[in-house]
Amino acid sequence: MPELSKGAHKIYGEAAFEVLAKAQELERKGKHIIHFEIGEPDMETPKNIAEAGIKAILNKKTHYTPSVGILELRKAVQDEVEKTRGYRPDLEQIVITPGLKPGIFFSMLATVNPGDEVIYQDPGYPTYGSVSSFLGAKGVLIPLLEENEFRMNPDDVKKRITKKTKLIIVNSPQNPTGSVMTKKELDEIAMLAEEHDIFVVSDEIYSKMTYESKHFSATAIDEAKERTVLLDGFSKYFAMTGWRLGFMVAPKKMAQRLQDFLVSAVSCTAAFTQWAGVEALTGDQSFISEMMKRFKEKRDRIVNGLNIIPGFSCLSPRGAFYAFPNIKKTGMNSQECADHLLYNADVATLPGTAFGPFGEGYIRFSYANTLKNIDVAIEKIKESF
Numbered sequence: 001m002p003e004l005s006k007g008a009h010k011i012y013g014e015a016a017f018e019v020l021a022k023a024q025e026l027e028r029k030g031k032h033i034i035h036f037e038i039g040e041p042d043m044e045t046p047k048n049i050a051e052a053g054i055k056a057i058l059n060k061k062t063h064y065t066p067s068v069g070i071l072e073l074r075k076a077v078q079d080e081v082e083k084t085r086g087y088r089p090d091l092e093q094i095v096i097t098p099g100l101k102p103g104i105f106f107s108m109l110a111t112v113n114p115g116d117e118v119i120y121q122d123p124g125y126p127t128y129g130s131v132s133s134f135l136g137a138k139g140v141l142i143p144l145l146e147e148n149e150f151r152m153n154p155d156d157v158k159k160r161i162t163k164k165t166k167l168i169i170v171n172s173p174q175n176p177t178g179s180v181m182t183k184k185e186l187d188e189i190a191m192l193a194e195e196h197d198i199f200v201v202s203d204e205i206y207s208k209m210t211y212e213s214k215h216f217s218a219t220a221i222d223e224a225k226e227r228t229v230l231l232d233g234f235s236k237y238f239a240m241t242g243w244r245l246g247f248m249v250a251p252k253k254m255a256q257r258l259q260d261f262l263v264s265a266v267s268c269t270a271a272f273t274q275w276a277g278v279e280a281l282t283g284d285q286s287f288i289s290e291m292m293k294r295f296k297e298k299r300d301r302i303v304n305g306l307n308i309i310p311g312f313s314c315l316s317p318r319g320a321f322y323a324f325p326n327i328k329k330t331g332m333n334s335q336e337c338a339d340h341l342l343y344n345a346d347v348a349t350l351p352g353t354a355f356g357p358f359g360e361g362y363i364r365f366s367y368a369n370t371l372k373n374i375d376v377a378i379e380k381i382k383e384s385f
């Protein structure tokens with residue numbers, strides 16, 4: 001085979017899918033594994049949304065759409081951003097994407113050159129590092145510390161800004177720690193970006209998934225007009241991971257380029273998925289508060305449970321559906337601990353290091369599972385030590 005591109009060797013995948021494969025191998029051998037590795041809600045897409053998608057297919061919404069998305073959905077996004085972020089973007093700023101992930105990829109392709117520096121959270125969502133590496137950029141990690149409840153500290157960001165810094169990626173509510181940044185912290189990062197002429201990509205896929213804290217956006221001051229890009233999507237809070245639907249709000253000139261990335265890569269997002277998205281944003285949304293009520297119960301159950309396991313200590317996450325216990329006192333490292341849980345307690349989790357070097361000493365539980373399974377898992381973990 002001829003030599004693959006340099007980029008092909010630099011891009012990398014996600015540990016969650018590797019652990020899932022290991023767990024499924026054990027299941028084939030007759031083991032009963034309790035799954036906490038995959039980051040998706042354990043609920044089905046609400047009926048009104050599913051029906052809107054089906055109706056769209058039957059009504060022949062099965063053709064190409066404009067690459068930026070159907071007008072109805074872009075208008076719904078415009079209203080949504082006004083309601084939830086406090087500013088009303090122009091329609092030309094709004095681009096519909098097949099899931100949030102392409103939004104990360106395209107906004108990084110549109111802003112980062114080889115040799116640039118990209119600042120992002122560690123532990124953090126692996127895609128930022130993967131795409132940064134693919135682009136030949138240098139990843140500059142901001143350690144998220146337990147002492148700071150895993151929130152990104154603007155002072156740490158400030159210290160790491162150089163002339164080469166091109167982009168800061170912010171994710172709040174955060175994967176894998178469940179931390180939620182304050183308005184003050186997010187505004188400070190936006191102001192640093194303005195001062196140093198840097199782009200900000202704000203990944204807000206868990207925006208409607210907070211418990212005690214409110215969600216704020218790093219794009220609020222700039223209104224996504226000059227340098228900030230808002231990324232959000234339907235995957236998590238509408239339980240629509242498989243539909244593949246997200247949106248970007250970007251400065252107009254950038255949105256035009258993003259449109260061409262979309263044309264070149266996927267042409268457009270699936271038509272019927274977009275129509276389901278219109279129903280999600282404009283129809284009954286009681287599903288979300290119901291789901292969050294259940295997630296809060298699960299959060300409290302798993303955090304209490306983890307805190308009674310010798311060697312474990314766990315902060316209560318403020319958002320998303322991830323618990324990120326400190327396991328340093330078990331004497332194992334993250335990988336050893338995750339393997340121990342899989343092979344000795346039949347519990348699948350992810351090592352904190354799957355999210356970067358500063359995840360060492362922690363493991364991630366995606367607690368999108370039943371209360372009963374959470375209880376059984378805690379018992380099995382306790383017995384395994």
Ligand SMILES: Cc1ncc(COP(=O)(O)O)c(C=O)c1O
Pocket residue numbers: 039098099100101102125171174175203205233234235241245246
């Ligand atoms: C922080 C973060 N961003 C983006 C995504 C991907 O979202 P989507 O499935 O809509 O592409 C995830 C999924 O786990 C995530 O945790």
